[in-house]
Amino acid sequence: MDPNDCYRAVSARDARFDGVFYTAVRTTGIYCRPSCPAMTPRQANVTFYPSAAAAERSGYRACRRCRPDSTPGSPEWNARADVVARAVRLIGDGVVEREGVSGLAGRLGYSERQVNRLVTTELGAGPQAIARSNRARTARILLETTTMRAADVAFAAGYGSVRQFNDSIRESFDLTPRELRARSSRAAHPGAGRLRLELALRPPFHADALLDWLAPRAIEGVEAIDGRTYARVLNLPHGVGAVELTLGDDSVSAELELTDLRDLAPAVQRCRRLLDLDADPVAIDEALAVDPLLADLVREAPGMRLPGQVDGFEMVMRAIVGQQVSVAGARTILGRVARSRGTEVDLELARRHGLTHAFATAESVAEAAPEEFAMPRGRATAIISVAHAVASGELDLHPGADREAARASLLAIRGIGPWTADYVRMRALGDPDVLLETDLVLRRVLAREGLDRTRTERWRPWRSYASLHLWRVA
Incomplete structure (x- = not known):
């Protein structure tokens, strides 16, 4: 981090850098986010840290006004x-x-x-x-x-x-x-095991594009969308939970119900990954808008986010089941899998949206026979093979997985091709630089525009976002 660049961002109170670095003021012993409205320190009195933990380790405490501990994560x-x-x-x-x-x-x-x-x-x-x-x-x-x-x-x-x-x-x-x-107000506390909080993000935020993607793919009994509210059941390290996310133009409100409150931090992080809330949309849009083909698309849909996932195995299931069938057909099959192999839940927040099951785990699907799935036997066998690989640890689809290794492991499984492996890398592992060259829709768009690999290489490292814009216009 260049101290002069950091100080310029602080002087401008530039919210794009919230969560990217933290500003500690030696004369007060406080650290703040760059956009803190209460901070106008002299440059000689500040130290910049790459993480809140580093500032705290040096003896600084969090500012009570700007709440630097509630910023978006660094993109x-x-x-x-x-x-x-x-x-x-x-x-x-x-x-x-x-x-x-x-x-x-x-x-x-x-x-x-x-x-x-x-x-x-x-x-x-x-x-x-x-x-x-x-x-x-x-x-x-x-x-x-909570109380x-x-x-x-x-x-x-x-x-x-x-x-x-x-x-x-x-x-x-x-x-x-x-x-x-x-110092806090808990008047709106929703009840035992329930929490309400705001999920920080960097604007612009194209909520409608996210909802347009999620709505037709929502698995019955597991997910539901009503207007700008998305709800779903979560498999978490210590149990299950349900979440209701209300997407605004520049904010996301979350209500969570957890069977074990130790799962709060993982649940919040998985929701953030699902909605790509740690992205820097200004940097992405500026990079893509340099290309004349994408410039108009970026202007029409600023702040596009890469729809992620709350469970890597579930995303692989979606990718395999969705091959060569309609979105509605894949949704029907996945709903059956959730009912037969998932976990039935009884949570008030889930009942509010008609949700009944957490999606099937890899361990549960690994025990199934190919005949249980209403799909070609080869595809069903591939699903069970993936489930075995995830359950045994041979295939790592956790947030910190090695993306190259995960792709190689997927391709080693019979029935998994490049499209599936790259789609999983894009959405399950959050890789921002994947262009699905074998995707039929993208191939048609690129052929129509006369674009070759040399042109699309210029979209790095944001080719996943370029794909979203092209899919949207197609």
């Missing part, structure tokens, strides 16, 4: 595919909380020492410190939006003891848990 970590980016995505999904740094290192295929060194070099804090910062943010949400006892909040947020919880909250926010709760 860099979704765009990159190196080990540090993979580590950040896995930490956000709660891997360190569940498996420790050793588990994180094992998933990445590196030694614990090497992972600590690489992450600390780029983010100014190691995996444990970043997880601790995330834990404090989760605890704050629970304190402010849970402080001891229960500590457990749900992932703390090993109440004392550790108290110390962490005081260090991060310069308030005790009791004081933090007293």
